[in-house]
Amino acid sequence: MSPNEDGRGEQLDEAEAGAGRAKPIEHQYSHEIQPFGKIARLPIALDVSICEGSIENLNQTLADTITLRDLYKKHHWQVAGSTFYLLHQLFDKHHREQDVLVDAIAERIQLLGGISLAMGADIVETTKIPRPPRGREVPPVQMSRLLEAHEIVLKDARIFAKQASRSGDDGTNDLLVSQVIRTSELQVWIIAEHLVDIPLVRVKKPIYPLWPGEDL
Numbered sequence: 004m005s006p007n008e009d010g011r012g013e014q015l016d017e018a019e020a021g022a023g024r025a026k027p028i029e030h031q032y033s034h035e036i037q038p039f040g041k042i043a044r045l046p047i048a049l050d051v052s053i054c055e056g057s058i059e060n061l062n063q064t065l066a067d068t069i070t071l072r073d074l075y076k077k078h079h080w081q082v083a084g085s086t087f088y089l090l091h092q093l094f095d096k097h098h099r100e101q102d103v104l105v106d107a108i109a110e111r112i113q114l115l116g117g118i119s120l121a122m123g124a125d126i127v128e129t130t131k132i133p134r135p136p137r138g139r140e141v142p143p144v145q146m147s148r149l150l151e152a153h154e155i156v157l158k159d160a161r162i163f164a165k166q167a168s169r170s171g172d173d174g175t176n177d178l179l180v181s182q183v184i185r186t187s188e189l190q191v192w193i194i195a196e197h198l199v200d201i202p203l204v205r206v207k208k209p210i211y212p213l214w215p216g217e218d219l
Contacts, residue, residue, distance in 0.1 A: 039118045040118070042054055042058070045114065047114070049172060053170045054116055054117065056170060056172075057166075057167055057170070058112050058115050058116075060159075060166065061108055061115075061163070063131075064108055064160060064179070065108045065119060066129035067131055067156045068101060068105050069120075069126050069130070070152065071132060071156055072101035074135065074152055077135065078094045078145040078148075079091055079095045079098060081139045082094065082145065090142055090145075090197075097194075100190070104186060108178065108183070111178050131159075142197075143198060146198055149190075150194055150195060153190060157184060157191075164180050164184065
């Protein structure tokens with residue numbers, strides 16, 4: 004074998020070794036480093052019992068917020084009718100806002116030393132929001148479902164915020180009041196106004212005086 008051929012062989016060996024070092028190590032498995040329900044306490048000046056209560060409450064809020072977020076996306080895709088474009092855009096905007104809440108809630112749970120729910124199966128088992136049908140529904144029904152879901156989130160969020168305040172968990176209280184409650188309240192207002200039954204183009208002749216003492 005010539006010296007040149009030996010050189011090429013060495014170069015190939017080096018190239019293969021380099022490729023081997025860059026190859027991903029696949030199919031790795033191990034035990035969990037923190038089981039669900041166990042707290043890895045951080046030095047945040049909150050008692051473990053306080054963290055436990057807030058984590059449980061926040062995971063419930065997280066499951067319901069994820070469900071509400073996904074309900075908005077379902078309606079964004081499936082909306083139909085003359086208000087399609089308006090509602091298509093509105094539902095997607097609300098979905099994005101709920102997605103911001105999901106991240107904030109999950110990170111608060113982790114910050115408290117807990118484990119946030121994450122997978123769809125766990126969310127389905129935990130949420131209080133009724134599951135909608137797979138099929139398409141008319142916009143009034145879609146919006147009614149959204150309002151009902153918002154009220155479930157808001158009812159619990161108000162209770163959980165008061166519990167966090169009483170226990171001294173100001174961060175959780177602030178998250179629930181300043182973000183979860185206020186975002187949902189605003190979205191409820193916007194959705195609810197779409198369900199007011201008023202004429203879109205022509206009003207019917209009133210059957211009563213417009214002002215006291217005024218004749219028709």
